[in-house]
Amino acid sequence: MSPTFKPPSLYRRLLIWLLVPMLALGTLMLIQAYLASRDTADRAFDRLLESASLSIAEQVKRQHGKLWMDLPPAALKMLASNAEERVFYALYDSYGNFISGNAELPRIDTGQGNMRFANIEWHDMALRLGVRRSRLEGWRNRQPFEVRVAHTREGREALTQTLFQGSMLRLIAMALLAIGVVLLGVRMALMPLTRLRRAIRARDPRTLAPLELTLPRELAELRETLNDLLARMRRVRTNQERFIGDASHQLRTPLAGLSARAELALRQDDPRAWHDALDVMRGSADKTARLASQLLSLTRLNNPESSPEAGDVDLCDIARQAVRDALSSSHRAGIDLGVETPSHAVIQHAVHWQLAEALTNLIDNARRYGASRITVRVGEAPRRLEVEDDGPGIPEAQRLLVLRPFHRGMESGQGSGLGLAIVDGIARAHAARLTLGAVHPHAASPGLCVRLQFTEESIP
Amino acid sequence: MTARCRALARWTLMLAGMMLSALTLADAQVLRYPATQSPARPLEIYGALDNQLIAPLLADFHARHPDIELVYRNLTTLALYRRFMSANATSADVIMSSAMPWQYQIANRGLAQPLDSAAARAWPEAYRWRHELFGFTFEPVVIVYRRDALAGATPPDSHEALLRLLTHQRQRLKGRVVTYDPWRSGAGYTYATQDARMSPRYWELVAALGGVNAALADTTGDMLDGLADGRYAIGYNLLGSYAREFVADHPQLDMVIPKDYALVTQRLVLIPKRAPHPDTAERFVDYLLSRQGQQVIRDKTPLGAIHTALAGEGTALDLRKALGDAIHPIAIDPSLLATLDTLKRHSLLERWQREYTRLSDGPP
Structure with missing residues (x-):
């Protein structure tokens, strides 16, 4: 993001979305107001054409066998308002012959009724023309005729302007009011957002306590989401603190043992005792080193920012390798370690070292908790890894707890308590399902079957 | 055949002679005021006003505007109207006539141009129409x-x-x-x-x-x-x-x-749209409506002055004072068309x- 780029403001966005349509609407209303004003003015002035033509038509009669009229001067005066319009009139007979008038005005063919109106262009003048069709009054020979009157548009335009200015002023006042209300409304509506921002900014950065703030519904959802996140962060931190505590405790115990053993050996002069002590110390150091490496694996697994390189791996290969590695030590301990794999490769997209680590841990676990027979199995459809033993197993109630670091299934055991936690971490990293089950549920030693079953999304 | 031809020729000759004499007669009705300053700006006025009535007014105007080459033609009201309405005749710059309906008809047809000067704007509304037609006598x-x-x-x-x-x-x-x-x-x-x-x-x-x-x-x-x-x-x-x-x-x-x-009754003056010299025409009409022009009308002609600031015998102001509402000027409005x-x-x-x-x- 370059420093000159400013992210769009919510306030401005709201204003644009409210004001632009409002302005467009206002423009439309102005146009409408103008058209309405013109229409009103035209209707008002058309009445003049109507009455003038009527008063002329009333004076038309038949004389000497021809159409005759005694033009009333008032009719012509009627056509001119204060705007001093130019006025024109003409009398036509039914055949369209000009009888009398001061201008030859065109006829109007469109329209209905006895009175018709039209805007015409006549000798470079814009005229409003009104044509009245009428008949002679009388007992016989009701001859039809047309009275055509016209005037220029000055009066109409002046009235249109007056009417339009009135509506324009009202519209502008309304628009100003609406803009003010919108500005105020948007500011009011965005106020809780400002409050939320201030509340977050004012917080102690170390606290993870939930936000206590009364907010409108839309923002309350945001607050709840934030609070959920905070709660999760609180749990994570508690776990981390406990893990660090447990880890230091776990590391301190063997180190203290080492220290005590060395001290004890130093007090003796017998080189055999030294040798024994050193032997014990080596075992202890190995155990501690293993603990440290397990802790490291767990940390690596739990680090959300590490992205281990995944590839296509053969599950059978991994299983055989793990059994091979553990074979000699198992043999020494008198444990029957075996592997069951399909004859062909079972390919899964996974992180190689993590799966190997999981199997090593599971075999190790089984050995430590008193199994005499361990079988590593690779299954297909769905692809899975299983480690089965005939040890004492884990009671159902304990099965979730054992997945937590430093929780040991049995106080008597000699494991570090991290094995299953690591396996759980690996399973989670591969989005695989980890299940713990008994092999023989009702036997004295039910045994344990740990299954790592890959699912469709199992791509780390 | 030949006799008829000769008769026709004689007729034609006679007609031509009559027209010639008419022209010379018309010439006798012309007043000329040559410009005494150059460049000369022409102004041609057609009026239905006897020479001796209009002469003091023209002389005073010419004295004020010596650069104007002024020609005044006196015609009858009918000739004036016919001459104006005939499409091919060259138009005058100013037309003055006492035939109010005809002058109104010309202006109503949109054949006059408006005058926008201080005097025209101040002219009483009852004695003008649309700033195109002005009554300048009373x-x-x-x-x-x-x-x-x-x-x-x-x-x-x-x-x-x-x-x-x-x-x-x-x-x-x-x-x-x-x-x-x-x-x-x-x-x-x-x-x-x-x-x-x-x-x-x-x-x-x-x-x-x-x-x-x-x-x-x-x-x-x-x-x-x-x-x-x-x-x-x-x-x-x-x-x-x-x-x-x-x-x-x-x-x-x-x-x-x-x-x-x-x-x-009033004499109405207008400037035709086709006026060849509208600038001098405007100066003349503005003068007619100005206090100076109206003063000349009051003092040196029997035509009554209208200007609202002028009093004296024959002026609109005096007549109004003497007769009040009985004064009934013929309105310059569409009823003239009737x-x-x-x-x-x-x-x-x-x-x-x-x-x-x-x-x-x-x-x-």
Whole structure:
């Protein structure tokens, strides 16, 4: 993001979305107001054409066998308002012959009724023309005729302007009011957002306590989401603190043992005792080193920012390798370690070292908790890894707890308590399902079957 | 065949000669004021105003604007209108005429251009139309009578009084009254339409005029001459601007402006759209409406001045003060168009003729 780029403001966005349509609407209303004003003015002035033509038509009669009229001067005066319009009139007979008038005005063919109106262009003048069709009054020979009157548009335009200015002023006042209300409304509506921002900014950065703030519904959802996140962060931190505590405790115990053993050996002069002590110390150091490496694996697994390189791996290969590695030590301990794999490769997209680590841990676990027979199995459809033993197993109630670091299934055991936690971490990293089950549920030693079953999304 | 040809040729020659003489006659009616400053700017005015009436005004204008090459042509109102309406004739820069309906018809057709000057804007609304047509004189229509002929009787100071006089003194006044012939005189016709619109009792007056076998004249000049040499005792509907001067020179005559209502006619000036020199035309019309121009009209012509700041004999201000609401200027509005309507003209003249012959013993 370059420093000159400013992210769009919510306030401005709201204003644009409210004001632009409002302005467009206002423009439309102005146009409408103008058209309405013109229409009103035209209707008002058309009445003049109507009455003038009527008063002329009333004076038309038949004389000497021809159409005759005694033009009333008032009719012509009627056509001119204060705007001093130019006025024109003409009398036509039914055949369209000009009888009398001061201008030859065109006829109007469109329209209905006895009175018709039209805007015409006549000798470079814009005229409003009104044509009245009428008949002679009388007992016989009701001859039809047309009275055509016209005037220029000055009066109409002046009235249109007056009417339009009135509506324009009202519209502008309304628009100003609406803009003010919108500005105020948007500011009011965005106020809780400002409050939320201030509340977050004012917080102690170390606290993870939930936000206590009364907010409108839309923002309350945001607050709840934030609070959920905070709660999760609180749990994570508690776990981390406990893990660090447990880890230091776990590391301190063997180190203290080492220290005590060395001290004890130093007090003796017998080189055999030294040798024994050193032997014990080596075992202890190995155990501690293993603990440290397990802790490291767990940390690596739990680090959300590490992205281990995944590839296509053969599950059978991994299983055989793990059994091979553990074979000699198992043999020494008198444990029957075996592997069951399909004859062909079972390919899964996974992180190689993590799966190997999981199997090593599971075999190790089984050995430590008193199994005499361990079988590593690779299954297909769905692809899975299983480690089965005939040890004492884990009671159902304990099965979730054992997945937590430093929780040991049995106080008597000699494991570090991290094995299953690591396996759980690996399973989670591969989005695989980890299940713990008994092999023989009702036997004295039910045994344990740990299954790592890959699912469709199992791509780390 | 040849004889006919020769006859035709002779006719053509004769016609040409008549036209030539007409042209030279027309030339006699021209006033020229050459420019004394260069560059000269031409201005051509057509007017229906006698040379001796307009001359002081033109001279004063020319003195103020010596760079204007001024030509004034005096035409009759009818010739003026026809000449203007004929499409091919070159237009004048300014047209002045007392034929109000015709001037209005020209402006109404959109053939005049508006004048926007300080004087034009300040001109009273009643005496202009759309800033295109301006009335620049104020001439009441009056009654003139011989003092000796009416000895013993009250002079007719209103239409009512005139009607009474004509009815009561019918025998004594037979053949001794004169008025405009509405058939032949445009002014007479205009006054008749206005009189008829003022009151239906006008027709009683027409009947009474017929009853005394009133003579019908074409011009105010004819009527004044007849009154001066004793042929007539009373003249009705004379143009006040002419009568005022004439009566002042003839002590046997007296002039009355009717007190019930006095028609006032105006000379209207306009600048045609086709005017070749609109700039000088605007200067002239602006001058006509200015205080200086109106002052010349008041002081050096019998045409009454309209300018609201000018008082004195014959001015609009004085007449209004003396007669108040009775002053009835012929309005510059669309009703003038009605007087031009042919059918209307026939209707009115027929009615006039009918009323005129109603009481008469024989044909007029």
